[in-house]
Amino acid sequence: MTQSGSVPTDAADLQISIEELVASVTSRRKEEFVVKILVSLKRVADPDNANKVKIPASGDKIDTTGLEWKPNPFDEYALEAALRLTENGQQPKVRVGEVVVVTFGPKETERELRSALATGADRAIRVDATDDQLDGDLVARALKSIVEQEKPDVVLMGKQAVDGDSNQSGQLLAEYLDWPQATFAATIEEEAGALVVGREVDGGVAKLRVKLPAVVTVDLRIVAGQSVYSTKTARTFKYNDGVRFAALPAIMAAKKKPLVEMKLAELAPDVKLKVTYGSFQAPPARKAGIKVKDVAELVDRLANEAKVL
Amino acid sequence: MSSILVVAEIADGKVKKTTHSAITFANLAKQTLGGSFTILVIGAGAQGAASELTGFGAEKILVADDASLKDYVAERYAPTVASAAKGFAVVVTTASSYGKDLMPRVAARLGAGYAGDIIGVIADGSALKYRRPMFAGNAFGIAKVETAVHAVSVRQSAFAPAEPTGGASPIESIAVTAPGGAAARVEFLGVEAEKNTRPDLGEARVVVSGGRALKEKFQEVLAPLADTLGAAVGASRAACDAGYAPSDLQVGQTGRIVAPQLYVAIGISGAIQHLAGMKSSKVIVAINKDAEAPIFQVADYGLVADLFVAVPELITKLKAAKA
Numbered sequence: 203m204t205q206s207g208s209v210p211t212d213a214a215d216l217q218i219s220i221e222e223l224v225a226s227v228t229s230r231r232k233e234e235f236v237v238k239i240l241v242s243l244k245r246v247a248d249p250d251n252a253n254k255v256k257i258p259a260s261g262d263k264i265d266t267t268g269l270e271w272k273p274n275p276f277d278e279y280a281l282e283a284a285l286r287l288t289e290n291g292q293q294p295k296v297r298v299g300e301v302v303v304v305t306f307g308p309k310e311t312e313r314e315l316r317s318a319l320a321t322g323a324d325r326a327i328r329v330d331a332t333d334d335q336l337d338g339d340l341v342a343r344a345l346k347s348i349v350e351q352e353k354p355d356v357v358l359m360g361k362q363a364v365d366g367d368s369n370q371s372g373q374l375l376a377e378y379l380d381w382p383q384a385t386f387a388a389t390i391e392e393e394a395g396a397l398v399v400g401r402e403v404d405g406g407v408a409k410l411r412v413k414l415p416a417v418v419t420v421d422l423r424i425v426a427g428q429s430v431y432s433t434k435t436a437r438t439f440k441y442n443d444g445v446r447f448a449a450l451p452a453i454m455a456a457k458k459k460p461l462v463e464m465k466l467a468e469l470a471p472d473v474k475l476k477v478t479y480g481s482f483q484a485p486p487a488r489k490a491g492i493k494v495k496d497v498a499e500l501v502d503r504l505a506n507e508a509k510v511l
Numbered sequence: 512m513s514s515i516l517v518v519a520e521i522a523d524g525k526v527k528k529t530t531h532s533a534i535t536f537a538n539l540a541k542q543t544l545g546g547s548f549t550i551l552v553i554g555a556g557a558q559g560a561a562s563e564l565t566g567f568g569a570e571k572i573l574v575a576d577d578a579s580l581k582d583y584v585a586e587r588y589a590p591t592v593a594s595a596a597k598g599f600a601v602v603v604t605t606a607s608s609y610g611k612d613l614m615p616r617v618a619a620r621l622g623a624g625y626a627g628d629i630i631g632v633i634a635d636g637s638a639l640k641y642r643r644p645m646f647a648g649n650a651f652g653i654a655k656v657e658t659a660v661h662a663v664s665v666r667q668s669a670f671a672p673a674e675p676t677g678g679a680s681p682i683e684s685i686a687v688t689a690p691g692g693a694a695a696r697v698e699f700l701g702v703e704a705e706k707n708t709r710p711d712l713g714e715a716r717v718v719v720s721g722g723r724a725l726k727e728k729f730q731e732v733l734a735p736l737a738d739t740l741g742a743a744v745g746a747s748r749a750a751c752d753a754g755y756a757p758s759d760l761q762v763g764q765t766g767r768i769v770a771p772q773l774y775v776a777i778g779i780s781g782a783i784q785h786l787a788g789m790k791s792s793k794v795i796v797a798i799n800k801d802a803e804a805p806i807f808q809v810a811d812y813g814l815v816a817d818l819f820v821a822v823p824e825l826i827t828k829l830k831a832a833k834a
Contacts (some may be wrong), residue, residue, distance in 0.1 A: 247646065249764070249784060250628060264650055274764070338615075339624065354719065364764060366652075367645050370625050373585065373615035382586055382697035385612045388758075398700070402759065403608040405711060409700035410584065416696070422751075422765055423758045443752075468658045476624030476658050483651040486645070488790065491811040493802075497821055500796065500814050501828045508794045510717075510773040511740075 235391065237299040237414075237432070239284040240354040242345060243318055244274040245311045246365040257482045264482055273314045276360025280420045282445040283430045284358045285322045287392055291435035298434050300324050304348060306331045306341055312461060320448035320456035331466045337475045338366070342374035344469040349379060354415065356397065361386050361419040372419035382412040388423040392432045514546035515598050518604040524556030525769070526563045529605035531672035534567050536603050536632065536665045538673060543634040544600055545805055550680070551574060551595045553588055555581040561682050577687045582699035583609065585616045589689040593620035599660065601639065606664035607713070610708035618662035625662040626654040630669035647764040647787035667713055668770030669792060672736045689799070712762070715743035717773045720762055720789070721747040724778030724799070724818060729756050732822050733777065740828050745769065745789075747779045763788035779820045781806030 229386065247255065247269040256265040288299030302316040305311050315326040329344060349357060367461035369409040376383035388407055389400035395414050400407045402421045412418070423429060427440040448456070467473055494500045505511045515537045519530040530550075537548035547570040550563045557576040564572055575591045592613065594704050596602040602617060604610035606628040619627035631642030631654060641654045641663060656662075684732035712718060719742040721733045729750060737744045746756035762769055764787035774792035779785060779803055781797070789795070790809050800817050807813040814821060 249647060250782075255646045257650055264646070269586035279610075306584045337624075339618075342619070365646055366641070367628065367647075368625075369611055369627055370618070373612065374587075374619045374625075376693065377589065377616045377619035380691040380693045382584075382693045383612075383616070384697075386583075386608060396815070400703075401608075401612075403702065404713060406702050406704040406759075408702045411698040411700055413696035422748075422761070426758075474657070476656065477626060478655050478657060479652040480655055481653045482645075483642070483653070485648060485651055488795075489810075491795070491807070491813060493807070493813045493815060497814065497816075497824045497828055500812055501825065501832050503812055504773070504794070504796070505832055508773075510794050511829070 206317050209360045210401075216477065237287055238352070238354045239287060239299065239301050239355060239356045239358055240302060240345075240349060240352055241277070241284045241303045241318070241323065242341075242357070242358075242371070242437070243281065243303050243305045243314060244363045244365075245271050245305065245307050246274045246363055248272045249275065249364045257484050261481045261483065271314075272279050273317070274360050274363045276362060276364070276420060278360075278445050279422070279425045280358040280360050281318055281321065283387070283390060283420055283424050284356075286435070286441065287356070287390065287432045288431040289432065289434070291432075291439040291441070296434070297322075298432065298505055302327065302352060302354065304329065304345070306336055306344070306466070308332055315461055316456050317448060319459040319461070320453040322452075323459075325459060326461040327464055328461065329464045329466055329469060335466065335473065335478045337373055337477045338368045338370040340466075340470055340473060342378055343472075344370045344466060345371070345375050345379045347469040348464070349375075353480075356414060359417070360420045361421050372417050372424045376417040379415075379417070382410075382416045383418070384410050384412050384416065385419045386421040387418050388421055388429065390418065390424070390430045394433060431450045512546045513549040514544040514600045515540050515548040516599040516602045517548055517550045518563060518592055518610075519550055519552045519560070519608050519618075520605065520607060521552060521554045521557060521560045522610055524559050526552070526560050527607070528672060529607045529610070529667050530564070532607045532665055532667045532670040533603050534569075534673035535537070535670040536663070538568070539632045539638055540601055540603075543632075543637065544650045549599070551575065551592065553580060553591060554583065555594065558684075559567035565680045565682065565689045566677055567673055567680070568678055569680040572680050572682045574684050574686055576684070579687060582698050583696070584699055585613050586694040586697050587690050588613055589616040589620055590690045591685070594688040595685060596621060596660065601662040601663055603665060605667050607667065609727035610664040614662050614664045621660050621662065622658060623660040623662040624658045625664075626656055627664045628666050629654070630666050631662060644787070647784050648790065649783070649787075660737055666768065668768060677737055709737060710741070710743045712743045712745055712767045712769055714762070715769070715771055716743050717742035717775070718762070718769050718771045718789070718792070719743070719775045720747065720779060721756065721775065721777045721822045722747040722779035723753050723755065725750065725755060727755065728819070732819065735826050736775070736777075736822055739826050740773070740775070742775070743771075747782070747785050749780075749782070776806050776810070777822060779806050780804045781809065798825075
């Protein structure tokens with residue numbers, strides 16, 4: 203007999219039940235599950251200098267001259283969460299998935315895309331557009347086209363951009379795709395083919411399990427040390443709080459990573475906006491207050507002048 | 512004839528206070544749009560909760576009460592809300608975490624433009640425009656919704672809760688609309704509630720907030736002051752990032768937005784993103800040892816002092832003033 207034992211020679215060897223077969227395939231899928239994530243990234247006026255936002259006397263626009271640009275902080279958190287979901291955490295770090303970043307902006311927003319590539323994203327897409335051509339709905343409809351081309355398992359987005367503070371593109375995209383959504387994520391744990399997401403809700407954290415593909419929008423706490431775990435990352439592993447920074451060699455290498463341009467009108471043929479802003483107002487200034495000399499005067503004024511005690 | 516559909520928010524079979532702000536919006540909006548408003552109460556236990564809303568002047572109350580709506584998920588609620596909204600000019604809810612999660616999904620189903628977290632209503636002829644804070648509250652944009660139906664969420668702190676006006680709106684049950692495929696792929700696992708005996712930040716009359724200057728003594732210093740004032744406790748982002756306070760206490764553009772009668776900022780410098788979350792408060796008090804701190808530019812009453820000395824003294828004097 204020269205046959206190896208792996209070749210069945212006896213009918214008994216063939217008796218593997220359907221259940222066993224399914225279990226074996228499922229467990230192999232679990233091991234091999236590789237997640238592909240699309241992250242949307244918006245360039246915004248530096249939120250730390252938002253007091254430099256000026257409204258001209260005509261009130262018909264926001265004057266952005268002199269503002270510095272930065273990636274929307276919530277989108278940076280989404281990118282960090284995507285990177286954590288596509289690696290094993292430990293050293294040496296092993297990447298086990300793909301992260302594609304997409305932005306809607308003019309040519310110069312490729313700077314923000316290159317820095318996303320430098321921190322670990324694999325590919326980038328820039329949809330050529332200016333902010334006044336866009337609203338949250340058009341962004342969602344164009345993203346839907348990109349999702350249909352790229353077929354990611356997860357779309358990760360910031361819960362809102364800190365310029366328009368609109369908080370809608372993620373939810374709109376989920377509905378347009380008929381995908382589940384998990385908004386305002388504070389924690390994400392990957393399971394095979396699903397994510398368990400802890401959502402920031404008024405008065406606590408609500409947990410959802412969403413089967414992939416799904417849309418997840420992230421909140422602040424997502425970048426805490428023990429917020430995001432891929433199936434490959436030990437639950438005892440603790441990240442540094444916050445987002446990672448690119449090392450110099452990675453910045454050089456990012457210049458060679460693929461970055462493609464797409465046309466807005468090809469992604470979303472109907473470019474009509476659903477919400478427009480024809481005028482802006484400066485918020486009313488608070489009247490100057492007073493300094494009190496001591497605690498006694500403070501309590502007296504609160505009780506007798508402001509009458510709020 | 513109703514022109515506005517108010518989507519109520521319920522929890523444990525009771526109407527949440529957030530709903531009353533959306534009713535206030537409806538009362539303002541109907542002055543421009545004409546007609547009346549209808550309220551939709553959706554969720555398991557909606558039938559019972561609906562009776563709480565019959566005295567607010569709605570033309571009628573629609574109820575969608577079904578076992579499939581036991582736990583809120585947008586994928587199950589949005590189809591029924593969107594079906595109920597057909598024929599209305601405006602569908603509105605309050606911009607709580609519920610409203611912000613749900614309403615864009617409803618808007619997508621209706622093909623409606625969505626103006627979220629609005630702070631004011633502006634009549635433009637017979638149409639409505641909406642005032643929205645943008646850039647961390649450093650600009651107000653006037654949003655024009657270009658679609659026939661408008662989807663709106665209102666900032667709770669900008670619309671005073673509606674009071675009952677009497678009357679008895681009739682209650683009418685509606686069928687649940689079958690959800691899309693997404694609903695089968697989402698599973699609600701539960702809520703880990705904050706263990707908090709103090710008032711909710713969004714609804715408190717008084718908020719006491721602490722900054723990074725409190726260091727590890729955040730709770731030790733602030734808790735007695737909050738208890739004395741019956742206040743909710745808030746925190747600056749810096750205090751949360753440093754780990755001195757839990758993140759769900761954060762007040763600011765990226766946290767909760769509050770507008771209490773009295774806001775007491777302790778050891779908070781006053782970063783723009785924090786001011787965005789509290790500068791609509793009626794009276795602002797700031798205690799900080801840095802006389803140049805930006806918080807003093809928005810404070811009605813500023814006290815330049817060491818907070819570790821001033822706060823205990825403040826507690827003593829407040830107690831004496833109340834006695």
